[in-house]
Each structure stands twice: as structure tokens, then as C-alpha cells.
Amino acid sequence: MSRQGLSEDPRMVIWFDIDNTLYSAGTRISQVMGKRIHAYFVSMGLHEEEASELHLKYYKEYGLALRGLTRHHKIDPLDFDEKCDGTLPLEDLIRPDPKLRSLFEDLDRTKVRVWALTNAYKNHANRVLNILNIRDQIEGLVYCDYEQPNFTCKPEADYYHDAMRQAGISDTSKCLFVDDSKQNVISAKRLGWGRCAHFHEAGLVTVEGGKAKTLGQNGDTAADTDDIVVINNLEELRIVWPDIFSK
Numbered sequence: 093m094s095r096q097g098l099s100e101d102p103r104m105v106i107w108f109d110i111d112n113t114l115y116s117a118g119t120r121i122s123q124v125m126g127k128r129i130h131a132y133f134v135s136m137g138l139h140e141e142e143a144s145e146l147h148l149k150y151y152k153e154y155g156l157a158l159r160g161l162t163r164h165h166k167i168d169p170l171d172f173d174e175k176c177d178g179t180l181p182l183e184d185l186i187r188p189d190p191k192l193r194s195l196f197e198d199l200d201r202t203k204v205r206v207w208a209l210t211n212a213y214k215n216h217a218n219r220v221l222n223i224l225n226i227r228d229q230i231e232g233l234v235y236c237d238y239e240q241p242n243f244t245c246k247p248e249a250d251y252y253h254d255a256m257r258q259a260g261i262s263d264t265s266k267c268l269f270v271d272d273s274k275q276n277v278i279s280a281k282r283l284g285w286g287r288c289a290h291f292h293e294a295g296l297v298t299v300e301g302g303k304a305k306t307l308g309q310n311g312d313t314a315a316d317t318d319d320i321v322v323i324n325n326l327e328e329l330r331i332v333w334p335d336i337f338s339k
């Protein structure tokens with residue numbers, strides 16, 4: 093996988109999910125997002141109940157409602173993105189977070205490269221990173237390429253492999269990963285990614301597949317999975333992985 097003729101960068105790569113990871117589920121963005129996705133299903137001619145069922149089914153099956161929509165229905169993923177993520181009032185819901193910026197600034201770049209790995213399209217991803225004022229802290233962004241007819245997304249193995257290819261890293265043990273989705277971290281761990289952290293804000297309510305759920309109930313953390321650490325604040329990364337911070 094290494095680029096021909098070039099030796100691979102010896103540093104590790106830390107991959108950050110974006111939504112509900114770089115900002116808290118307490119922002120309730122997932123709730124607003126869920127409503128827009130539901131409205132999209134309804135606009136396809138489905139009744140309210142059918143829309144809810146299918147939304148949840150696709151989320152569970154594919155990790156992303158849109159993945160199911162593009163597989164089983166004739167829809168334009170870019171139109172979906174424009175109507176759902178594109179209309180989110182993000183500027184009202186999140187703001188620059190100096191603590192988060194310090195966390196990124198304190199990552200030791202001689203040891204680790206910093207990438208984002210999201211299931212969103214690039215427009216939404218860049219918008220969030222810009223509002224949080226950390227876009228310049230992220231070296232590379234791997235996003236779901238909705239322009240490709242058969243795009244992949246987390247937790248599919250192909251998506252992680254493609255991400256590694258984009259970052260030019262072939263050693264899975266050198267990949268560190270932080271995500272709020274249990275499935276996504278488990279998938280990364282199964283592929284041999286060296287260190288995985290499940291960002292889990294127990295007690296907060298989030299919406300997944302159109303359904304609200306309280307985090308911390310029904311064994312929804314990856315705590316029982318070997319070698320996955322569970323954190324409820326990104327600051328805890330300084331404690332669990334102290335070697336990648338310069339201070």
C-alpha cells in the first residue's frame with residue numbers, strides 16, 4: 093500500500109470521527125439531523141411510520157441511512173446531503189472550543205499525524221471543523237464520497253482500508269481511532285487498528301437511525317471489547333495515550 097518509490101512516513105496516524113465526537117451529543121445536532129432525514133424519507137412518498145422503520149433499518153444495516161437509500165432507491169445523494177446536512181443551523185448549535193483546539197495543538201506532531209474520518213460528505217465535515225476552529229489542525233480528511241455511486245462508509249472494512257490508502261499508511265498497528273459509534277470502533281479494532289477509543293457520553297441523549305436513545309443504557313459501550321478504551325471527554329486522551337502529547 094505504500095506509495096511506490098517513496099518510503100512511508102514513520103509516524104502514527106490518529107483518526108478522529110467528527111459528528112458527536114468533536115462536539116458533544118449535548119448540542120442536540122443529531123436530533124435536528126434525524127428530523128431532516130425523516131422528512132427526506134417522507135418526501136419519497138413513505139408514510140410517517142414506514143419512514144421511521146426504514147430509516148432505522150438502513151442505519152442499523154449500513155451505519156448510514158443514506159447508504160441504504162442509494163442502494164435500494166433512486167435518489168441523488170448530493171440532493172440528500174444538501175437537504176439534510178446542508179440545512180443544519182450549525183452556527184447556532186456549535187462554536188469554537190478553545191479547549192478542543194488546545195488538545196489538538198498539544199498533540200505531538202513528530203509522533204502522530206492527525207486526520208478526520210467521517211461518514212458525512214466533505215461539505216458538512218469542513219463546515220463543522222471550521223466552526224470549531226480546528227480545520228487547520230487536521231492534516232487530512234476522509235469523507236464519504238457521495239459522488240461515487242457505490243460509496244463506502246464506516247463500519248465497512250473497505251472504508252478504513254481506503255482511508256489508510258489516502259493517508260499513505262500501511263501498518264494498521266500505527267492507527268489510533270476515536271469515534272462515538274461502538275460499531276465503528278469495534279470494526280477498526282477487528283481490522284487491527286492499534287488503539288481505539290470509544291467516545292461515550294453516558295447519560296446524554298442522542299438520535300441514531302431516527303430513534304432517540306440515552307447513552308449508557310443496554311450495554312452500548314465498547315467497554316467489554318478487548319483493548320478498546322471508553323472515554324466520556326476528549327481530554328481523557330491525554331491520560332490514556334500520554335505518549336502522543338507534547339504537554
Ligand SMILES: [Mg+2]
Pocket residue numbers: 109110111112113271272273
Ligand atoms: Mg459520530
